[in-house]
Amino acid sequence: MSQDIRVKKGLSIKLKGQAALTTAVADRSDFYAIKPTDFHGITPKLVVKAGDEVSVGDVVFFSKEDDRVKFTSPVAGIVKEVQRGAKRKVLAVIIEAKSEDSFKDFGAANPLDLDREAVLGKILESGSFAYVKQRPYDIVANPSDTPKAIFISSFDTAPLAPNYAYALKGKEDAFQAGINALSKLTEGNVYLGVNSSEATFFDKVEKATILRVSGKHPAGNVGTQISNVSPINQGERVWTLNPQGVAIIGELFLTGKYNPTKLVAIAGSKVNNPQYFSLKAGQNIQKVLAENTVTEGARVISGNVLTGTQITADDYLGFYDNLVTVLPEGDQNRFMGWLPFVGSGSIHSFSKTSFSWLAGNKTYDLNTSxxxxxxxxxxxxxxxxxxxxxxxxxxxxxxxxxxxxxxxxxxxxxxxxxxxxxxxxxxxxxxxxxxxxxxxxxxxxxxxxx
Known part of the structure; x- marks a missing residue:
């Protein structure tokens, strides 16, 4: 069963530096970080301290409001330090990685053979529940709630966004297992938004209601799809996930291991060879950027240019981010840029004065000005x-x-x-x-x- 959605409002911004559908090997990082600031509204209660040894899946901290919501290590290693800010606020837990990962075993299981509490318990125990976000409020979901529906958008229309069909190539079984698990957590439907103009394996996913979506950005935003299918009223809860988060949950059930490894697009006009890298959540990206980008006079963004977070070239990948964007810094003034039509061939604008609306397929090398x-x-x-x-x-x-x-x-x-x-x-x-x-x-x- 499927449903068609056509998004008429919006604006697509085409930038230079789209990641090619190729995957490069990234050297294993020396350090990884789990940042409570990635999880809006979460007050962390630390379980580890500097010098502790952790395996992949070991609890690093949990939510003070609900100790069932755990945040676990993405890598095996030694806790190097706990970075704190004002009033001893925990900013990050830094883990020095070992040469190889060891995994905590959560036990493989077919989610279709389990009841809701067993499925939810395994997801919570592994720390992969952090991938489940709640609307309203855009926070980590409350496991005590039963959502009226679960939404996943399998494509992204933001500038330079990754191609999730490519990113999940070879993980089709894990994605299906993730959908099977999520179908146990709601009394309503699991909705999967797909790009109506592109045939992918997402079209054949079972246990999900397919939404065939077309239109400009923000057609790929899960909120746009929710608004067209199941608007949220006061007191209602809807859960949302990123496709790679679904596959990570699915891999948990297939293998018994929590493995937050995903393909991340390194893109933007300041990237020498925009492509995909296999990285872990919280991985230090210094080595990847040093070998593939021109960071001088550039701004590095964990995420896309519209919603991402500015980071330094030796910082860490955000937990929810599947894209790192590198753009020119906007530190130069455009000559007589206040006049209409000046530079109209090289700038992108929603205003009609730039004429960019006449060149719908043109890509632009925009800076951050x-x-x-x-x-x-x-x-x-x-x-x-x-x-x-x-x-x-x-x-x-x-x-x-x-x-x-x-x-x-x-x-x-x-x-x-x-x-x-x-x-x-x-x-x-x-x-x-x-x-x-x-x-x-x-x-x-x-x-x-x-």
Whole structure:
């Protein structure tokens, strides 16, 4: 059974440096990091200290709010240090890797032969429950909840996004096992969004309702697909996962091992040979970047250019990220760039003045310049053109800024997360940080409503 979804709103941004469908061998990193900051809203309770030895799957910390939600080591090694910030906040647990991994055995099992509690218990014990996120609020899901549905988007329409069909080539059985496990966790459907213009193995996945999606970005965002199929009301919960997270859960059931290894695209115009590398969650990427990119005068982003996090060239891969983007730093001014039509052949803009809308297939070498600074300018009727959800984006942003909970609820705060407003950040001439505002609004809802 399948359902067609056509997304008419949005904006696709085509950048130079798309990763080729080839995989290079990456040297094993010396260090790996598990960062509590990757898991928004989680207050960690450490289980390890400097000098402790860990295997893959050993618990490093758990959530103070629910000790069933565990975060486990991606690698076998020795805990080198616990990095702390202000008020002794845990920023990262750094693990020095051994030459080879040893794995904690969680026991292989067919999820279709288990009941819900047994499936959930195995996922929680291994630490792979961290891949399960919850809407509303975009946080690690609460295992006590029973979601009304589970959504996975098998494709990504963000700039330079990885190809998940290629990334999971050879892991089809693991992905199916992951879907089988997830089908036990909800009384509703497991929905799998697929690209209607590309035939992949995702089209033949069982135990899932296929959503055939077409359109511009954000067609690949799971939130866009939820909005079209099962909008979220107050008190309802929907769980979401990335496709590689599904395969990691599936591999847990097939082998009994937690193995957070995934193909990560290293892309962008500052990358010499954009392609895929097999990396672990939290892996130090210094060696990969040093051999394949020009980092001088560049910005490194863990994630995509719209929603990713700026990191240094010797930093660590984010837990949820399947892409590292390297772009030119925006530290140069464009000559007479304030005039319309100047540089129209080399810039991309949502505005008609740049003529980029006439060259739909052109790729651009964009830098990180904001082309201006924050200003008191309100543009009406523009945000609605790129937000593909059934909400009033400008009014919702204002309600979040005013901390008006009642208006936030009426305007659809339960349906959105920051990534749904990424294109607003891109097109907004007033340079408003819409994603930050929405995140603050969601945090207020967690505190006041729960």
């Amino acid at each position: 904001l082309n201006g600074e924050e200003r008191a300018l309100v543009v009406t009727g523009e945000f609605e053109k790129v937000v593909a959800l059934d909400v009033y984006p400008l009014q919702l942003i204002k309600a979040c800024m005013a901390s008006d909970i009642e208006k936030m609820e009426n305007l659809g705060i339960y349906e959105v997360i920051p990534e749904d407003f990424a294109l607003v950040d891109y097109i907004d001439p007033s340079k408003t940080e819409a994603q930050v505002i929405i995140r603050n609004g969601l945090d207020l809802m967690i505190k006041e409503v729960g």
